[in-house]
Amino acid sequence: MELYGYFRSSAAYRVRAALNLKGLDYVSLPVSLLAGDHKGDAYLKLNPQGFVPFLRDDDKAFGQSLAMLEYLEENYPQVPLLPGDSAGRARVRQMAGIIACDIHPLDNLRVLKYLTQTLGVSEEQKTAWYHHWIIEGFTALEALLSDPATGDFCHGDSPTFADLCLVPQVYNARRFNCPLDGFPHILRIVDNCNKLDAFIAALPENQPDAT
Amino acid sequence: MELYGYFRSSAAYRVRAALNLKGLDYVSLPVSLLAGDHKGDAYLKLNPQGFVPFLRDDDKAFGQSLAMLEYLEENYPQVPLLPGDSAGRARVRQMAGIIACDIHPLDNLRVLKYLTQTLGVSEEQKTAWYHHWIIEGFTALEALLSDPATGDFCHGDSPTFADLCLVPQVYNARRFNCPLDGFPHILRIVDNCNKLDAFIAALPENQPDAT
Incomplete structure (x- = not known):
């Protein structure tokens, strides 16, 4: 998995912790919000919203941290991050x-x-x-x-x-x-x-x- | 089910449409944001955030519209509102x-x-x-x-x-x-x-x- 993020992004921080709790390996790809990398053509092509985080897992690639948490929970149920009831x-x-x-x-x-x-x-x-x-x-x-x-x-x-x-x-x-x-x-x-x-x-x- | 809402609340509107699409009956309980009902003691006791919508289904009662959409999808899977893949x-x-x-x-x-x-x-x-x-x-x-x-x-x-x-x-x-x-x-x-x-x-x- 690849996670585009920024060290200070709260939303990226949520997903990093989720990946770690589930014991999933991932590559961290920094996007500097200070340098404006998120507004560059290359990144906008990937994520039209120009936000971090952005997650890639095989052929799936998407933004929005809550969507990522739900995705990880559905696809990697080991170490559940939602209660069973x-x-x-x-x-x-x-x-x-x-x-x-x-x-x-x-x-x-x-x-x-x-x-x-x-x-x-x-x-x-x-x-x-x-x-x-x-x-x-x-x-x-x-x-x-x-x-x-x-x-x-x-x-x-x-x-x-x-x-x-x-x-x-x-x-x-x-x-x-x-x-x-x-x-x-x-x-x-x-x-x-x-x-x-x-x-x-x-x-x-x-x-x-x-x- | 009971849905506390306000006619103009966008978040309540989302949940109303979800309930309707799934063909679920519910009682609509208006909370006037203009009159400040959401800041009254009675409502805050129910929902400390003082926001609408607020959903009650048997012994479950909670706020936040995205949480409601996920809840409805998990518990009333007829007429799915998420894709299968x-x-x-x-x-x-x-x-x-x-x-x-x-x-x-x-x-x-x-x-x-x-x-x-x-x-x-x-x-x-x-x-x-x-x-x-x-x-x-x-x-x-x-x-x-x-x-x-x-x-x-x-x-x-x-x-x-x-x-x-x-x-x-x-x-x-x-x-x-x-x-x-x-x-x-x-x-x-x-x-x-x-x-x-x-x-x-x-x-x-x-x-x-x-x-």
Whole structure:
């Protein structure tokens, strides 16, 4: 498998951790978002959205990290990353969706750029925006995590899609000094994830393109 | 089944169409986003995120529309809304993700409110923002739709998750006068969807809370 990514991309980080948890070998192909490689003709031909990550597995090649998690789960069921029961699967996907749909896209590089470059928003306002969506989403997530279905991880005692989305989002939040004291469940779970080799190997600073 | 929704919510619209396509009966429970019902204690107790839609099916109750689509597909496989092959499923989920993660969350009511009320952005700038993310996402989607895997619908000749996300997004784009001339595949597909009873019954104006 080949994974086009960028060391700091939260969405690529999710997929790296999933591949590692499942014990799947892959080649990491860095696409520099800072140098604009994702907007070059060659990359756009591959992925018209110009985003990372982009996954290739034999004749299959596609973008969107949630699509990749579902794909890996269906095709490489060893080390499941979704619970076996329907209620659990819905709960996990709900938590993943809160992060992947309602937090992360708002704090993406392209959006922050639009805020400062097109709307002329100040650095201070940009940071407030960034924190706002994390805190709003994490408040909902923290409430969901007070459910007894939570264990060492977001759901039970092994990592799922929810943890795969949570860890990069917390990494990201810390980089932008977002206060996380109000989220003890989230912090405890992320701490547990970060003890696992699969998550350690997926860390941005452990990628070949890290600067 | 019970679906808490709001007639104009794009995410609720996706799930209404899915339920209709699968021929599943459900009770529609309106939550007025304009009146602030979603921020009331009763609703927040149910769904801490305070968003619609929220689905209840027996003892299962959860938010996030993509989680609902996956749940319905797993539990009510009659009238499949994902292709049977792995490459097709990845393609469909990729297209759904472009809309559900990278267009819709940026143009949500809460985000537009933040832009005008907190950042003091003008109506003109708000509209430009709105159009910008739709056009960016639709440009990628239109490129993907030039693939021979596209048929009468986004993938093949029956509706999938991708169409369920696309139809509400186009409805939304039209409401805000976003120019769509550059997207012939998208327009053709949405036209095909809107001929189906399931999509007609899911239209915002056909909901009990439509005003």
